[in-house]
Each structure stands twice: as C-alpha cells, then as structure tokens.
Amino acid sequence: MSQPSGPLKGLRVLDLTRVLAGPTCTQMLGDLGAEIIKIEKPDSGDDTRGFAPPFWPETKESAYFLGVNRNKQSVTVDIAKPEGQALIHKLLEHCDILAENFKVGALAKYGLGYEQLKAKYPRLIYCSITGFGQTGPYAPRPGYDALIQAMGGIMSLTGEPGGSPQKAGVPVADLFAGLYGCIGILAAVNHRHATGEGQHIDIGMLDTHVAWLANQGMNYLATGENPPRLGNQHPNISPYQEFPTKDGYLILAVGNDPTFERFCKNFGCEHLLADERFATNPKRVANRDLVTQTLTPVMKSKTTSEWVEALEALKIGCGPINTLKDVFADPHVKARDMVVKMQHASGKEIEVIANPVKLSATPPDYRSAPPVLGEHSESVLGGLLGMSAAEIAALREKGIV
Numbered sequence: 340m341s342q343p344s345g346p347l348k349g350l351r352v353l354d355l356t357r358v359l360a361g362p363t364c365t366q367m368l369g370d371l372g373a374e375i376i377k378i379e380k381p382d383s384g385d386d387t388r389g390f391a392p393p394f395w396p397e398t399k400e401s402a403y404f405l406g407v408n409r410n411k412q413s414v415t416v417d418i419a420k421p422e423g424q425a426l427i428h429k430l431l432e433h434c435d436i437l438a439e440n441f442k443v444g445a446l447a448k449y450g451l452g453y454e455q456l457k458a459k460y461p462r463l464i465y466c467s468i469t470g471f472g473q474t475g476p477y478a479p480r481p482g483y484d485a486l487i488q489a490m491g492g493i494m495s496l497t498g499e500p501g502g503s504p505q506k507a508g509v510p511v512a513d514l515f516a517g518l519y520g521c522i523g524i525l526a527a528v529n530h531r532h533a534t535g536e537g538q539h540i541d542i543g544m545l546d547t548h549v550a551w552l553a554n555q556g557m558n559y560l561a562t563g564e565n566p567p568r569l570g571n572q573h574p575n576i577s578p579y580q581e582f583p584t585k586d587g588y589l590i591l592a593v594g595n596d597p598t599f600e601r602f603c604k605n606f607g608c609e610h611l612l613a614d615e616r617f618a619t620n621p622k623r624v625a626n627r628d629l630v631t632q633t634l635t636p637v638m639k640s641k642t643t644s645e646w647v648e649a650l651e652a653l654k655i656g657c658g659p660i661n662t663l664k665d666v667f668a669d670p671h672v673k674a675r676d677m678v679v680k681m682q683h684a685s686g687k688e689i690e691v692i693a694n695p696v697k698l699s700a701t702p703p704d705y706r707s708a709p710p711v712l713g714e715h716s717e718s719v720l721g722g723l724l725g726m727s728a729a730e731i732a733a734l735r736e737k738g739i740v
Contacts, residue, residue, distance in 0.1 A: 341706040345372025346698070350528065353434040354378060354411065357385040359510055360468045360544065361440035362407040363517025368524065369410030370694040370703040376430060376719055377411040377710070378418070381738055384712040398685040405709045409681065409691055412715035415740050418449050422739045427451060429724050431460055436524060440468040443478045453539045463537040464527040468520050472543025482544045487512035491548030496555055499570045515551055516544040577623040577630050581660060582638035589643050592656030596620055601653055606637060681708040716740050
C-alpha cells in the first residue's frame with residue numbers, strides 16, 4: 340500500500356463503521372489522504388462482504404463492499420473480547436479520529452463509548468452515525484435507509500400523482516448521512532487545529548434526511564400544506580419534467596420565462612406566449628397539467644437525439660434519461676474520469692466509481708483497492724503497534740484477530 344497523499348495526509352482514522360453510511364464517510368476521508376484502519380469482525384467482516392450477488396468477476400468480493408472501502412487497511416479485531424478492546428485502545432493512541440455507526444450505547448458496553456474515551460484521549464474526534472442520533476425518543480431504534488426515507492418525508496414526495504409512495508433507487512439516506520459525517524469531521528479537525536480539543540460528532544440519519552428536504556421542506560414551512568407527489572415534474576418550475584419523444588423520453592428543464600419564450604419561438608409554439616395561462620412561470624405552475632398536455636405532442640415530433648441537438652443549440656436545458664450502461668459509456672463521464680481501475684489483492688483488476696471532488700493541487704488519491712478481510716492485520720499490528728509475529732499469531736489462535 341503506497342503512502343497517503345492529499346490534504347488530509349497525516350490524519351489517521353480508526354474506522355469502526357460498516358455497511359454504507361459510515362464507510363461512505365471514511366472512504367471520502369481516505370480518498371483525501373487520511374490513513375484509514377478499518378476494524379472488522381474476524382471470519383465475517385463488514386456485513387456488506389456478503390451483500391451479493393453480484394460479486395466482482397472471478398473474486399469473492401461483493402460489488403457492494405468494493406464501492407465504499409478503497410484506501411482502507413482491513414484489520415480483524417473482536418471488540419467483544421477484553422483483549423480485542425485492549426488492541427483498540429492501543430490503536431487509539433496513534434489515531435486522530437474514531438468513526439463508528441453502531442446503535443446508540445453499543446460501543447459503551449465494550450468501554451469504547453465517547454464519554455469513556457474522551458478523558459484519556461482529549462484530542463480524539465469521535466464521529467457517531469446512527470439512524471436517529473444520540474438523543475430523542477427514537478435514539479435506541481436501529482436505522483435503515485428505506486425506513487429513514489419513509490420517516491423523513493422523501494417517499495411522500497416521490498412517485499406518480501395518485502400512485503404509491505416510492506423510495507429513491509439508491510440508498511440516499513445512508514449516503515447523505517455519510518457525507519454530512521465527513522463534513523462534521525473536517526470541521527472538528529479545523530477546531531482541533533485551533534484549540535487542541537477533540538469532540539463528539541452526532542450524526543442522525545433522520546436529521547440529515549430532514550436537512551436535505553430543501554425546497555420541498557421550505558414549501559411546506561411556507562404554506563403548512565403537504566406537497567403532492569408530482570412524478571417527474573418540478574414543484575416550483577414548469578415545464579421541468581420528462582416528455583415522451585418519437586423514440587423514447589427526454590428531460591426538458593425550462594428554468595425561466597426567457598427560456599420558455601425561446602422554446603416557443605423556435606418550435607412552433609409562439610401562440611402560447613399570448614395565452615395568459617402560459618405567460619409566466621407561476622402561471623405555468625398553476626396550469627401544469629395544461630402545459631404538459633400542450634407540449635407533449637410537440638415533444639413527440641422529434642427523436643431524443645434530435646431534441647438534444649436542437650435544444651442545446653438554443654441553450655435550453657435538456658437531457659436523455661440514461662440507463663447505467665448509457666451513463667458509464669457517456670463521453671462526458673469518461674472525460675471526467677469517473678471510473679478508476681485498481682489492482683485488487685485477488686490479482687484481478689477492478690473498477691470503482693471515482694471520487695467526484697476535483698482538487699487542483701491535492702486531487703483524490705487512489706492508492707489501494709478495497710481490502711480483503713484482514714489483509715493488513717499483520718502490517719498494522721506489527722508496524723504501528725510493534726507487535727511480534729508470535730504475539731499476533733497467539734491472538735489469531737484465540738480468535739481475537
């Protein structure tokens with residue numbers, strides 16, 4: 340494993356996270372140069388190692404695990420045993436940050452809760468990511484992406500009018516919680532630079548979910564009315580939605596009145612500009628069904644590619660509705676290097692989705708592929724803690740590592 344580089348070089352994270360929210364957070368830190376020591380349960384490891392199929396071809400690694408665990412060193416430790424807890428304490432003497440996503444109070448049973456550690460490690464930044472945060476009536480509950488999407492309101496907004504509520508196609512509640520956790524850690528690092536003090540970061544998935552209700556949340560606060568499900572239409576702009584074309588579908592995004600005027604004048608709809616119901620965006624939002632009915636035959640007159648070429652020439656927002664095959668074949672996605680090839684310990688080359696943060700001086704660092712279980716136990720325990728091969732072998736014999 341090559342040495343870290345990047346803006347977070349020199350920071351070391353003890354990673355007690357698993358599944359998605361926590362690993363998303365720590366992978367971002369690792370991509371930016373932090374050293375990540377991922378603690379996994381002996382024999383089984385992170386739950387997502389078993390979230391398969393699919394496995395990466397000709398390996399025993401799940402695609403799910405590979406997606407959020409690059410730039411990490413896997414060390415197996417059974418934290419339920421006193422000797423395992425002692426190892427965690429020895430590692431903490433060399434770490435700046437502890438990240439975890441156990442249920443509230445679970446780590447305290449092993450003497451590894453924040454209140455138990457802060458006196459001994461006053462500079463420690465301790466980030467907890469849970470379903471509902473450390474306080475409040477729901478704090479003891481486990482958190483899962485789908486139920487957070489349900490309880491956080493996004494499902495009530497997603498789906499066709501009159502249809503059933505729908506969750507997003509990817510686990511957005513987990514992902515946002517992980518990214519907010521990363522932001523909190525970076526803020527705490529800056530605070531520690533100024534004061535020398537660590538602190539506890541309390542990330543609740545429901546909190547982060549409520550935080551990104553964005554314009555829809557504000558629409559409710561402004562009116563006291565629950566926003567309806569609008570399918571692919573925008574609650575505040577029209578037309579801003581999908582339309583059928585001659586050979587598929589297209590997203591048309593008309594963001595303001597001058598753009599709508601430009602659309603109408605170029606595609607045989609100039610008469611609409613004299614119709615009060617189409618005159619302004621608020622009018623079009625109030626008459627969104629009429630807008631859809633009126634423009635649908637127009638949009639069906641061309642193929643998707645014809646529309647994209649014509650609309651882009653007029654600087655009118657549009658885009659095809661891509662499958663994932665289309666996404667990864669897209670020339671812009673390729674030009675932005677959004678897929679990275681890495682050499683895995685299995686001997687196979689794997690592909691992972693790249694970090695989207697483009698830094699001119701300190702770009703993300705792809706120094707090591709997601710590890711196989713326990714791949715770095717000897718190198719970390721021996722190199723960082725100075726343990727002998729015999730000592731590590733004895734711990735392995737007991738099932739501690």
